[in-house]
Amino acid sequence: MKILIVEDERPLAETLRYLVEDNPRYRVVGIAEDLPSALELLEHGEPDLALVDLHLARGSTGFSVAVRLNDAGVPCLFVTGRAPGFSMPDLALGLLMKPFTGNDVHRALALAEDVMRGRETLRPRLPRNLQLFDPEEEVDPVPAAIDLPPPRGLKARLERWISGPAH
Numbered sequence: 607m608k609i610l611i612v613e614d615e616r617p618l619a620e621t622l623r624y625l626v627e628d629n630p631r632y633r634v635v636g637i638a639e640d641l642p643s644a645l646e647l648l649e650h651g652e653p654d655l656a657l658v659d660l661h662l663a664r665g666s667t668g669f670s671v672a673v674r675l676n677d678a679g680v681p682c683l684f685v686t687g688r689a690p691g692f693s694m695p696d697l698a699l700g701l702l703m704k705p706f707t708g709n710d711v712h713r714a715l716a717l718a719e720d721v722m723r724g725r726e727t728l729r730p731r732l733p734r735n736l737q738l739f740d741p742e743e744e745v746d747p748v749p750a751a752i753d754l755p756p757p758r759g760l761k762a763r764l765e766r767w768i769s770g771p772a773h
Contacts, residue, residue, distance in 0.1 A: 607631060607632050607633070607654045607655060607715075607719060608633055608634075608635045608651060608652060608653045608654045608655075609626050609632055609633065609634050609635065609653060609654070609655050609656070609657060609715075610634075610635055610636055610638065610644065610647055610648065610651055610653035610655070610656040610657070610675075610680070611623060611626070611634055611636070611637045611638070611656075611657050612637075612638045612639070612644045612656055612657065612658040612659060612662065612668065612671050613637065613638075613639065613657070613658075613659045613662075613685070614639040614640065614659065614661075614662045614663035615659075616637075616639075618704075619637045619639075620637075622657065622685070622711070623637060625708045625711040625712075626657070626711060626715065628708060628712070629712055629715070632715055635647065635650075635651030635652070635653050636650070636651045636653075638671075639662060639663045639664075640662050640663045640664045640665075640666035640671075641662070641666040641670050641671050641674065642666075644656070644658075644671050644674070644675065645674060648674075648675065648678055648680065653680055654680070654681075654722070655680065655681055655682070655683065655715075655718055655719075655722065656671070656672075656675050656680050656681070656682045656683070657682075657683055657685045657702075658671050658672055658675070658682045658683070658684055658685065658698070659684070659685055659686055660684055660686040660688070660690070661686070661687075661688070668682075668684055668686065669694075669697065672684070672694075672697045672698055673697065676696075676697065681698070681699050681718070681721075681722055682697070682698045682699065683698060683699050683700055683701070683702060683714060683715075683718050684698050684700070684701040684702070685701075685702045685704065685706075686701065686702075686703065686704060687703070687704040687705075689701055689703055689737075693737075693739050694739060695739035698739060699718050699721050699722070699738060699739060700714070700717075700718065700721075700736060700737050700738035700739050701736070701737045701739070702714045702735060702736050703735035703736070703737075704735075705735075706735055710735060710736065713736070714736050717736070717738060721738065
């Protein structure tokens with residue numbers, strides 16, 4: 607499986623590359639530090655999965671990277687030190703919190719691969735710092751009285767995730 611790493615802290619990105627490639631089933635196709643470099647690597651590396659930090663260089667965010675990668679058919683797994691207080695099942699498979707061990711990375715990749723391939727997981731115990739998002743979870747339900755399709759644009763998606771569920 608080909609992995610794209612989107613992380614602006616180069617030493618951490620290289621460590622993550624080492625941990626990913628420690629398993630011969632996974633190969634890193636590139637390391638990006640922001641949205642433009644992620645899109646460039648998307649064209650050349652054809653990744654199957656992206657590991658995306660939420661806080662990136664030059665004003666980019668992992669949210670905007672995930673939106674663009676998802677639009678291109680590449681699922682994402684967030685890797686971050688500060689988790690948002692909400693779930694994003696239509697944006698990422700889940701979230702791996704820093705700090706993590708090599709075992710955490712390997713288990714997270716195996717679980718992400720199971721989800722991507724539609725396999726029932728045989729690994730019921732998640733690492734403590736891994737959260738998988740439930741794709742059946744309602745992120746921001748549209749009221750029944752209004753028959754509108756959910757907004758699909760980048761700005762609308764980000765506004766929905768930032769504002770959280772309506773109360």
